[in-house]
Amino acid sequence: MMDQIRYIAPEISLLCFALIVIVLDLFIKPKKVLPVIAVAGSFVALLAVLMLWGVPVTDVFNKMLAVDQFGLFFKALILVSLVLVILASNRYVLKFEKFQGEFYALLMLSAIGLMLLVSAINLITIYVALELSSISLYVLVSFLKDKQSSEAGLKYLILGAVASAILLYGMALIFGTTGNTCLTCIADYVKGMPAASLAGSPVLLIGLVLLISGFGFKIASVPFQMWVPDVYEGAPTPITAYLSVASKAAGFAVIARILLTAFGMPAWLHNDWAMIIAVLAVLTMTVGNIVALVQTNIKRLFGYSSIAQAGYLMVGLAAMGMAAQADSTIRSGLIFFLFSYTLTNLGAFIAIIAISNKINSDNIDDYSGMAKRSPLLATGLTICLVSLTGLPPTAGLIAKIYIFSGAVDQGLLWLVIIAVINSCISAFYYFKVVKVMWMGEPVNNDEVTSTWPEWLALGFCCLAVVVIGIIPGAFMAITQNAAKIFGI
Amino acid sequence: MLEQYGYVGILLIIAVGFTITIPLLPKLLQLIGLIPHKKNPTKSGQYECGMQTIGKNWVQFNFRYYFFAVLFVLLDMLTIFLYTWAVNIKELGIGGLVAVGVFLVILTIGYLYAWRKGALQWK
C-alpha cells in the first residue's frame, strides 16, 4: 500500500500546502504570504501531475483510484483553474480580510476533492470525493455572510444535499444488484448478465437513473439546474468562476467515467443512456439560452450561459455513449470542449471580477462604455465572449466544430441541428454585453484599474483561447490521449 | 406465511387495547369510587415533584452550544474510524498506524484552529 502513495502525490502535496495555509493563518499577521503559498502548492501539485503523465494505466488502493491520462488531464485542468482563481481573487479577498486563510484553504480542499473525483473508480471514493469538494464549496458560496451570499449558500446546501442523497441511493441500488462498488467489477457483472434479465432488472436501471440525476445536479443539466442562477449571483465572484469551470469539468469527467466504464458494454445499454443524455441536452441548452436572453445581471447571465454550455457538453457525452466502440477521436470531443470552455469562462470571469472590484455592481447596464474606461479588460472579456459564442479565431469555434462533428458521425444529426440553432440564439446575449461595453456611453470617466495578478490570469486565459483557436492540433492530441482509456 | 401475520395482528390488537385502556383506567376507578378525587394545583401540574417550571417551553438556546456540538461531532467521527482501525489493528499493521497517525494530525489541526479562533472559550 505504501509504495502506491506516489500515485496520489498531487493530492497529498496540495493537502500539505492547504494545512500549511491554515496553520500559518492562525499564527502570523501579514496575510499577503497566504496566496503565495497557495499558488506554490498548486504548482507543486501540477508538477507532480506532470511527472505522473507517462506512467502506465493502473489502479491503486484496491481499485479505489485510477492513475490514467484521463484523470491526470483533468487534475491538471483543475489545478490550472485553481491557480487562476487564486490570482484573480487577489483584490476580492479584501472584502473578507480576516478570513483569507480559510478562503484559500477551502479552495484548495475543494480542488483536492475534485482531483480525487476525476480519478476515482469506486463508488465509495466517488461519493467521498464529491462531498469533500461540495462541502468546501457550500462554505465558500456563503463566504461573504451578507444576505445574498448566505441565501445562495443555503440554497446550494439544501439542493446539493438532496442531490447527493439521491445519488447515494442510486449507488446503493447499483451496489445491491451487482454486489460490487468498483466500476470495473460492475462492468464485468453487467457484461455477464443475459440481456433479458438486464432489461428486466428495474433496480439496476432505477439506480442508473438516480445516478444520472445526482450528477445532473453537479453539471447543472435541466431539470436539476434551479440552483445555478441563484448560487452564481449570490456567491463571491471568484467562487462563481470556480464553480462554473472546475466543479463542472470534474462533474462531466466523473459522469463520463462511470457511464463508459461501468455501463459502456452491452450495445443497447450505452445507446439507451446516450439517448437519455441527448434528450436532456436539448432541454438544457434550450432552457439555458432562452432564459439567458432576458438577464440583466452579468453573473446571472453567466449562470444561464453555463447551463447552455452544459447542454453542448452533454451533446459530446451523448456522442461518447453512441461511440463506445469507435476510436478515441470522437470520444475526445467532450474533453476538448471542457478544456476550451474552462479557459474561456475563467477568462470572462476574471475580467468580471476585475471590473466589479471597481464599479461594485454586476448590472450589465453599468458595464456601459467599459471599452473607454479600461480598454484591455473590455478586450479580454470580448475575446472570451466571442469564444463562448463560437466564432473564429478562438478556441470556442474549434471546440464546437469538434464536438458537433463527432455527434454527427454518430447519427445525432437532429441533436446537432438544435445545438447550432441554440448557438445562434446565444450570440444575442453574448453580443448584448459586447455592444454595451463598446458602443455604450460611459457612466463616468473613472479609469478601471486592476492589479498584476489579475492581468496575468486574464492574459493567460485570453492567450490560451486564441492559441487553441489558431493551432488546435497539439491540444487535440493531448485530449485524444486522455480519451484513450475508454477504448474497448 | 399468512399465519405469521396473525401474530402481528394479535400484537396489534393488544397494543391498541392497552393504549386505550390505560389512560381511561383512572377515570373508571374514580367513577366506582375506588380513588378519592381532590383537586389541587400541585397535583394537576406537569410534574408532581421538583421545581416549578419557569417561562415558556420554546426557549432559544444560546448559539455558542453549537460550537461545542460541532467539536463533539468531530470526536464522534474520530471514534468511527478509530474503532474500525482498532478491531483490525493486527492485520493493518504499520501502514494502518501511519494512516491513523496522519488522520489524527489533520484532526489536531482542526482543533488547533478551533482553539486559536476562540471557539473553546465561553465569551
Added chain:
Amino acid sequence: MLSVGLDQFLVLSAVLFCIGLFGVLTQRNVIKIIMCVEIMLNAVNITLIAFSRYVTPVILTGQLFAIFVMVVAAAEVAVGIAIIFAAYRNRESVDIENFNILKW
C-alpha cells in the same frame, strides 16, 4: 416465526427515503429540511447494510460505505447549521419563504 428478509428492509428504506424527500419538498423550516435530508441518508444506510448482509455476506463493502456516509452526513450537517446561522443572522428567520432575494 416471522421471517424478515431483504425485501422488507428495502421496502422500509424506500419508504423512509420517500418520507425524507416528501419532507424536503413540503417543509418550510430550513432546520426541518436538513433533518429530512438526514432521514434520506439514513434510509440509504439501511439499504446499503441490508444489501451487504444479504447479497454479499462475506465482503463488508456495503457496511464500509455506510460508515463513510455517516461521517459525510455529520460533516454536512455541521456545515449546514453554520450556513443556517449566517442566513438567520441576516434576516432573523429560518423560513424558506423568506429566502427570496435571488430569483429569475
